[in-house]
Each structure stands twice: as C-alpha cells, then as structure tokens.
Amino acid sequence: MPLTRLEITDFRNLAAIALEPLSTGFNLLYGYNGSGKTSLLEAIYYLSLGRSFRSGAVGRIIRHTADKFCIFAQSAANGEQCIPIGIERQQQGDGKIRISGRDAQSVSELADLTPVQLINSHCYSLLDAGPVFRRKYLDWGIFYLNNDFLRIWRDYEQVLKQRNAGLRSRRPRKELDAWSEELANKAVLLDQARREYILSLLPILNDTVAELLAFPNLEIRYQPGWDDAVPYREILANFYEKDCLIGYTQNGPHRADLKITINGVVAKDILSRGQQKLFVCAMILAQGVLLKRCVNKAPIYLIDDLPAELDTVSRSKLITLLSKQDTQIFVTAVERDALSDVLSKLPLKMFHVEHGNVTEVI
Ligand SMILES: Nc1ncnc2c1ncn2[C@@H]1O[C@H](COP(=O)(O)OP(=O)(O)OP(=O)(O)O)[C@@H](O)[C@H]1O
Numbered sequence: 001m002p003l004t005r006l007e008i009t010d011f012r013n014l015a016a017i018a019l020e021p022l023s024t025g026f027n028l029l030y031g032y033n034g035s036g037k038t039s040l041l042e043a044i045y046y047l048s049l050g051r052s053f054r055s056g057a058v059g060r061i062i063r064h065t066a067d068k069f070c071i072f073a074q075s076a077a078n079g080e081q082c083i084p085i086g087i088e089r090q091q092q093g094d095g096k097i098r099i100s101g102r103d104a105q106s107v108s109e110l111a112d113l114t115p116v117q118l119i120n121s122h123c124y125s126l127l128d129a130g131p132v133f134r135r136k137y138l139d140w141g142i143f144y145l146n147n148d149f150l151r152i153w154r155d156y157e158q159v160l161k162q163r164n165a166g167l168r169s170r171r172p173r174k175e176l177d178a179w180s181e182e183l184a185n186k187a188v189l190l191d192q193a194r195r196e197y198i199l200s201l202l203p204i205l206n207d208t209v210a211e212l213l214a215f216p217n218l219e220i221r222y223q224p225g226w227d228d229a230v231p232y233r234e235i236l237a238n239f240y241e242k243d244c245l246i247g248y249t250q251n252g253p254h255r256a257d258l259k260i261t262i263n264g265v266v267a268k269d270i271l272s273r274g275q276q277k278l279f280v281c282a283m284i285l286a287q288g289v290l291l292k293r294c295v296n297k298a299p300i301y302l303i304d305d306l307p308a309e310l311d312t313v314s315r316s317k318l319i320t321l322l323s324k325q326d327t328q329i330f331v332t333a334v335e336r337d338a339l340s341d342v343l344s345k346l347p348l349k350m351f352h353v354e355h356g357n358v359t360e361v362i
C-alpha cells in the first residue's frame, strides 16, 4: 500500500522531516551529494523490512546526536482508510513496531502491508555476484505470494543447520540418515515453491526485458541446487562420504540459482553497465507485475540515482515502464533536470532535499 504521509525523525542526517508523497506516480527527490536522498529511501525501506540496505548497526543509522530514530507513515490503498504504521529503534537496539495503534508481533507484518522493491547500485549483484543474491530475489517474490513460504524456508534452513552440525561433529550414520530424510522432505517443498514461482514469473520477465532491451536468445533457467536428473534423497546418499569429509551439505535448495544467458553466454559477460542496469530493473519490475496480478498488491519502488549509467533513451524507456506499474515510486537524482523533462508528462511530485531537509517544489 502506498504511503500518503511520511514522518522521519533522527534517521541519518534527517532530523525531522514530513512529506505527503504522491500515492500513484513519481516522487522525485533531488539534491546535492550528501543531502539525504538515499537516507530517505533507506527510511522507507526500514519501515517495510525492519532493517537497512546499508549498515546493519542501528547506532550508525540513528542521527549522531540522538538516542533513537522514528519513522511513521500513513499507508492507504486507493480510496481506503489510512493505516498508521511506525517503527522506532534505540541505540541499545530496543525497538517498537506499531500498526494501527497496536504493537506488531513481527517485522513481517509490516513487510506484508507495504512491500518495497529497491533498485540501487547493489542490484547489479543480481547479475554479477554469487547465487545468494538471485536466491534472495526469488524468495522475496515467493514470500509475498505464498503464505506458507516463510515457514517452509525456515524449516529447511533449520534442518540443514542440524544436518551440518551432525556432519561436523561426526555423529553416527543412523542419526545423519534421519537428518537427511528430514532435509529431503523439506527440500521438496522449498524447491516446489520456487519452481511454481519461476513458472509464473518467466513470461512476465521475458516481456519486461523485451521492453527495455532487444536481446534475442535470452534464457533464464532455474537450477534447484543439485543435479535434478537424480532425486534429492539419492544425491544426499551419494554425497554422504564427501559431505562428512568437508563437514557440510554440498547439495540442496541452499545452492539454488538462476542461470541467465544470452546466446549461451552468461549475461554479465555480454551486457554493458547500462544494459545490466536495465536488465536488473526488468527483473525487479517483473516481480512487481506478478505480485499485483496475483494478489493485487503493488510494491512501492525505491530507485536510487535513476539517471546513473543510463542515456536519455534508456531513462525514458525505464520511466515509461515504471509508470505502467500504477504504483508509488520514489526516485532520486542529483540534478532535477536529469529527469524533470521525461517525468513532466506523468503524475509527479518533486521534493528538494537539502542538508537533511525536504521541501516540496510546486
Ligand atoms: N548517523 C548519522 N547521523 C547524521 N548524519 C549521517 C549519519 N549517517 C550518515 N550521515 C550523513 O547523512 C548525509 C546524507 O547521506 P545520503 O547517503 O542520504 O546522501 P545522498 O543525498 O544520497 O548523497 P549522494 O548524492 O552522494 O548519494 C551524509 O552527509 C552522511 O554523511
């Protein structure tokens, strides 16, 4: 659900700001380096996920002279009643999450209410870093569509930990076989959820990529984390000795990946920097389209430094595609002119960010 009002106190250099962003359309935040643009996106992200995409330490996030930060928002679906949500964190790590005037049980309640999708320079990792980023990408999408997924994922991770601990401490074969059996049961569920998700996502992803880039023979293939010509139970049995030797489980959904190739060559080795950015944006936007289609819940997009690496044609294509999402979008740029032309014909609010203050430009 979009945010209709946002108040941030003592978060990074944002001492006390309040803004009323556009619910459907673009919110352009512009200002010089160090003015607080990324911090503002970071605060919205924190409000959704209870963590930062930068430093993990809360002490780094709280404004230097303060002892806690607060983020408060009114969140409302089109024409529906506003839901007040808020998060507060203290130096010592204590914190509170409030939804509609009550304490929330967990961060996932917030995430469920206001899903956000972040696009920043770290997103290149989706293409050029290890599989963990692509697994997180997959799992983000499944989490919002499949109510059982968090439990399935946690169950698998827990059993995996126990099997690995057993392997390291050289527990008897009988005991390890029991863990292997349990792990195989959990792995099937996790793999199944990922396969189902990929099946729904791929057609949308192919269309989205095609709107931004013209690359024939693009292939995105799911790899479950083991040679799936062989049932996972058998793989665990076949690798038993090797697993014992190195002290962890080598195969399984914790090694899953998405193989992205163009003409059979890994995409990151072919695409230019700007093309990589467009590709990654397409991947992220495709998830949003699927989410909206399946559960009518469009994520809020946070796009840090949208103009970076993109020429004017690419910027325009990306913005056109974003505008079709029919959702709330926060975009940052150092120079207002880098985007104001292409955005001027679209629903837009502009905010000037300066030394931690935010003013709406009318
Ligand atoms: N805990 C903190 N307390 C106060 N200021 C902080 C804190 N953490 C970071 N800052 C400062 O906040 C400012 C805003 O940083 P931010 O990354 O939001 O800037 P930005 O507008 O995104 O800049 P750029 O255009 O360079 O990306 C920086 O000057 C940074 O040093």
Ligand SMILES: [Mg+2]
Binding pocket: 037, 038, 039, 304
């Ligand atoms: Mg920044």
